[in-house]
Amino acid sequence: MMNTILDRITIDDELCNGKPTIRGLRITVQTVLDFLLAGTGEEEILYQYPALEKEDLQACKYFAIRLMERKFSIREIAA
Numbered sequence: 001m002m003n004t005i006l007d008r009i010t011i012d013d014e015l016c017n018g019k020p021t022i023r024g025l026r027i028t029v030q031t032v033l034d035f036l037l038a039g040t041g042e043e044e045i046l047y048q049y050p051a052l053e054k055e056d057l058q059a060c061k062y063f064a065i066r067l068m069e070r071k072f073s074i075r076e077i078a079a
Contacts, residue, residue: 005066008059020063022056032060 010024020029027049035045042057 005059005063008056009063022052022060025051027052029060029063032057033064036061 008023009020009029010022011018011020012024015021015024016026016028021027022029022032032045032052036042036057042054045057046052046054
């Protein structure tokens with residue numbers, strides 16, 4: 001599945017402020033994940049964004065899962 005992520009998720013500093021996008025389109029991984037989290041079905045997302053493919057949605061999910069493999073720490077920030 002890593003090949004799917006590498007083929008479909010792109011990061012370009014010049015596109016969408018460097019946020020991960022799908023195949024260099026101006027559709028961010030975050031946008032897709034936000035729709036999925038809100039309960040929007042995959043078919044509806046594909047209808048609203050005809051440039052997307054079902055494999056793009058899968059790649060977004062796997063991308064998010066792979067991010068969770070990283071080590072994170074939460075620190076307080078002075079107000």
